[in-house]
Amino acid sequence: MKVNVDKTLVASIVLHVLVLGWGLLTFSSKAYIAPEESLPVDIISTDQLAQMMSGQKTGKKEEPKPKVEKIAEAKPEEDSVGKVTEKKELIKTNATPDPPPKPVEKPVEKKPDPPKPVAETKPKEEPKPQEKKPDPAKEDPIAELQKKLDTKKPPPKPVEQKVAAVQPQQQPKPKERTFDPAQIARDLDKRAATRHELTGSALNASASLGSTSGTAVSNVATWQGAFQGAVKRCFTPTYNGQDANLYEADIDIPMKIDGSLASEPVIVAVRGPSRSIAQAVAESAKRAIVQCQVYSFLPKQQYETWKLIPMTFGLKDML
Amino acid sequence: MNRRRFMTLTGSTLALLGGGQAFAQQPQQGRLRIDPTEFRPIPIAITNFVPGSPADGEVSNGVTQVITNNLKRSGLFAPIDQAAFIERISNIDVAPQFQNWKTLNAQALVTGRMTRQQDGRLKAEFRLWDVVTGQQLAGQQYFTSPEYWRRIAHIISDQIYEQMTGEKGYFDSRVVFVDETGPKERRVKRLAMMDQDGANVRYLTRGADLVLTPRFSPNSQEITYMEFGQGDPKVYLFNIETGQREIVGNFPGMTFAPRFSPDGQRVIMSLQQGGNSNLFVMDLRSRSTTRLTDTPAIDTSPSYSPDGTRICFESDRGGRSQIYVMAAGGGQAQRISFSKDDNNATYSTPVWSPRGDYIAFTRQGGGQFSIGVMKPDGSGERLLTSGFHNEGPTFSPNGRVVMFFRDPGGNAGPSLFSVDISGRFEQKVPTPGFASDPAWSPLLSATAGQ
Numbered sequence: 001m002k003v004n005v006d007k008t009l010v011a012s013i014v015l016h017v018l019v020l021g022w023g024l025l026t027f028s029s030k031a032y033i034a035p036e037e038s039l040p041v042d043i044i045s046t047d048q049l050a051q052m053m054s055g056q057k058t059g060k061k062e063e064p065k066p067k068v069e070k071i072a073e074a075k076p077e078e079d080s081v082g083k084v085t086e087k088k089e090l091i092k093t094n095a096t097p098d099p100p101p102k103p104v105e106k107p108v109e110k111k112p113d114p115p116k117p118v119a120e121t122k123p124k125e126e127p128k129p130q131e132k133k134p135d136p137a138k139e140d141p142i143a144e145l146q147k148k149l150d151t152k153k154p155p156p157k158p159v160e161q162k163v164a165a166v167q168p169q170q171q172p173k174p175k176e177r178t179f180d181p182a183q184i185a186r187d188l189d190k191r192a193a194t195r196h197e198l199t200g201s202a203l204n205a206s207a208s209l210g211s212t213s214g215t216a217v218s219n220v221a222t223w224q225g226a227f228q229g230a231v232k233r234c235f236t237p238t239y240n241g242q243d244a245n246l247y248e249a250d251i252d253i254p255m256k257i258d259g260s261l262a263s264e265p266v267i268v269a270v271r272g273p274s275r276s277i278a279q280a281v282a283e284s285a286k287r288a289i290v291q292c293q294v295y296s297f298l299p300k301q302q303y304e305t306w307k308l309i310p311m312t313f314g315l316k317d318m319l
Numbered sequence: 320m321n322r323r324r325f326m327t328l329t330g331s332t333l334a335l336l337g338g339g340q341a342f343a344q345q346p347q348q349g350r351l352r353i354d355p356t357e358f359r360p361i362p363i364a365i366t367n368f369v370p371g372s373p374a375d376g377e378v379s380n381g382v383t384q385v386i387t388n389n390l391k392r393s394g395l396f397a398p399i400d401q402a403a404f405i406e407r408i409s410n411i412d413v414a415p416q417f418q419n420w421k422t423l424n425a426q427a428l429v430t431g432r433m434t435r436q437q438d439g440r441l442k443a444e445f446r447l448w449d450v451v452t453g454q455q456l457a458g459q460q461y462f463t464s465p466e467y468w469r470r471i472a473h474i475i476s477d478q479i480y481e482q483m484t485g486e487k488g489y490f491d492s493r494v495v496f497v498d499e500t501g502p503k504e505r506r507v508k509r510l511a512m513m514d515q516d517g518a519n520v521r522y523l524t525r526g527a528d529l530v531l532t533p534r535f536s537p538n539s540q541e542i543t544y545m546e547f548g549q550g551d552p553k554v555y556l557f558n559i560e561t562g563q564r565e566i567v568g569n570f571p572g573m574t575f576a577p578r579f580s581p582d583g584q585r586v587i588m589s590l591q592q593g594g595n596s597n598l599f600v601m602d603l604r605s606r607s608t609t610r611l612t613d614t615p616a617i618d619t620s621p622s623y624s625p626d627g628t629r630i631c632f633e634s635d636r637g638g639r640s641q642i643y644v645m646a647a648g649g650g651q652a653q654r655i656s657f658s659k660d661d662n663n664a665t666y667s668t669p670v671w672s673p674r675g676d677y678i679a680f681t682r683q684g685g686g687q688f689s690i691g692v693m694k695p696d697g698s699g700e701r702l703l704t705s706g707f708h709n710e711g712p713t714f715s716p717n718g719r720v721v722m723f724f725r726d727p728g729g730n731a732g733p734s735l736f737s738v739d740i741s742g743r744f745e746q747k748v749p750t751p752g753f754a755s756d757p758a759w760s761p762l763l764s765a766t767a768g769q
Contacts, residue, residue: 287449
């Protein structure tokens with residue numbers, strides 16, 4: 001029985017075996033060896049190494065530390081207990097003095113705020129969170145609150161103001177919801193938005209912002225107006241003739257720091273067609289100054305500005 | 320170089336300007352100014368005058384009441400109700416407790432004492448205190464006959480007024496007026512005189528003849544007025560002390576609207592000449608007359624300026640009655656009345672203020688009669704009161720108050736009213752009956768030596 005063997009097939013197999021065998025031998029993979037970084041190496045000769053290892057007779061002798069000192073270090077453990085008690089006392093003492101200075105300082109800083117006409121822009125945003133607090137009295141999710149805060153409601157505002165006076169007394173209190181940190185966070189964010197840093201591209205509306213004495217001028221204007229109003233309340237001149245505008249009296253008013261008169265007001269000058277009438281006007285002004293004291297509202301920190309108040313009393317508006 | 324210097328100077332100037340602006344923004348550098356916008360009377364406490372003896376109680380209360388009324392009626396004072404007093408003054412020689420009066424907001428305090436002396440005279444003492452400063456502003460004592468206690472009260476009132484206002488008072492003065500009684504168609508008009516507050520009325524004529532336009536002499540001892548006698552109306556002089564009267568001049572025609580010159584030596588009046596009237600002045604010593612105007616118009620109601628150099632009067636020489644001013648010796652007259660809102664308004668009965676600052680007048684326009692004042696140059700016109708019929712203004716001795724008469728019409732008769740020159744305080748002057756044509760005397764205490 002003959003088996004027909006295809007020669008080409010045999011030759012192909014042989015060739016493939018040869019090629020694969022050669023490939024296995026020649027392209028066999030080697031283990032990867034990471035290339036070592038090159039390091040600068042100082043080459044030391046054997047003589048140098050021997051000299052280094054031999055040491056020096058003139059070298060400093062290291063004195064061994066006495067081991068006994070470690071025993072004394074055990075005491076701080078007792079002190080640490082004592083420190084705990086001392087800390088408690090410090091906490092107690094610090095707790096009381098802290099609050100008082102804060103309320104004292106705050107009103108002093110807030111007082112000059114109202115007269116700031118510049119601050120007109122700020123209240124637009126500040127009252128909002130106050131007015132809106134009673135609004136979310138219902139069980140609203142944070143998303144709803146955020147929507148309410150984001151959306152401006154000009155028309156409902158007057159309604160809120162009207163109702164707000166009644167609502168807080170009846171409903172809002174029981175409906176007040178739990179503490180919402182997200183709400184506060186948004187309020188804080190909003191407040192922060194009013195503080196624009198000056199880049200030079202726009203003028204700051206508040207000229208006094210950042211100045212420690214920025215309200216000084218407005219404060220002076222305030223005490224002057226208040227002083228004028230207080231004296232005017234007691235000033236009752238009797239002359240109301242048609243030439244009343246010609247009468248004037250200059251009076252210097254020496255003041256004490258408590259707002260009372262340091263001494264009798266001094267008539268510096270009187271003017272008018274009739275000296276007797278002008279003198280009567282001056283006397284009437286003096287009576288008004290004395291009668292209306294004490295002017296305790298005068299700012300003590302600005303005493304130097306009103307230590308001596310020069311005033312002119314006139315009658316130009318009598319008719 | 321010059322340019323650099325110029326730039327330097329310019330820079331310095333700008334710096335100064337900038338500095339000046341900053342300086343101007345600090346009002347504490349200048350004088351604070353107070354101008355009251357409203358008038359408020361002075362709160363004053365007037366305590367009951369302490370009687371020197373129980374018999375002096377009535378007159379003590381009377382003096383207190385007169386002083387209180389005077390000051391209150393002036394409009395410049397607001398007497399505090401005695402019911403509110405905390406302290407009772409029993410000895411005026413002891414300083415009062417001022418705190419008690421400060422509590423009442425009193426600015427001034429009046430204390431006094433009335434004591435009848437052994438010789439029958441009445442001794443009046445008073446003190447005026449400044450409650451605020453605690454100082455005594457005035458302290459006086461007077462001796463007089465008991466029947467003149469009212470005048471003492473007026474004099475004390477003037478003292479208080481002067482101390483507090485710087486002006487002379489006007490309470491110690493009199494008013495001469497025409498008293499009217501009887502039905503309207505047969506009204507009896509008598510010459511009468513009274514204190515400025517309406518007390519002590521005296522009738523100077525019996526009412527047989529019609530009298531008009533009485534005016535005081537500067538020494539308050541004589542009155543000149545017009546009376547309709549048997550013939551033409553004539554101007555008369557009446558001596559208050561003696562009761563004697565005489566005709567001023569003997570003119571062939573009606574004379575009217577007389578008034579004394581400030582020195583009392585002359586009387587200026589109107590003389591009717593046909594359908595016109597002109598102004599004449601007669602020297603009372605030489606009896607010589609001088610014509611001041613000569614126009615085909617009605618010139619009347621002349622009034623001297625206080626210094627006697629000028630005369631204001633009314634005239635219709637321009638077609639309507641207006642007020643003119645001219646020199647006391649005559650000459651060119653200048654019209655000073657010009658209505659701003661009514662071209663048909665007329666001005667009449669001008670009276671020069673004793674202070675010289677105003678001329679009071681009667682203005683007719685818009686169906687109303689008004690009393691007003693204006694400056695002698697015609698500026699600053701201000702109406703003090705208006706109504707159906709207001710007429711005949713006369714100034715108080717200090718020029719602060721104007722008295723006039725008001726006729727409401729109908730069957731009622733005229734009454735006297737007073738108003739201060741600001742027009743704020745108008746009030747009726749009490750008279751026994753109807754009254755018109757008032758004329759205020761000078762201050763009696765000031766003319767006592769004349």
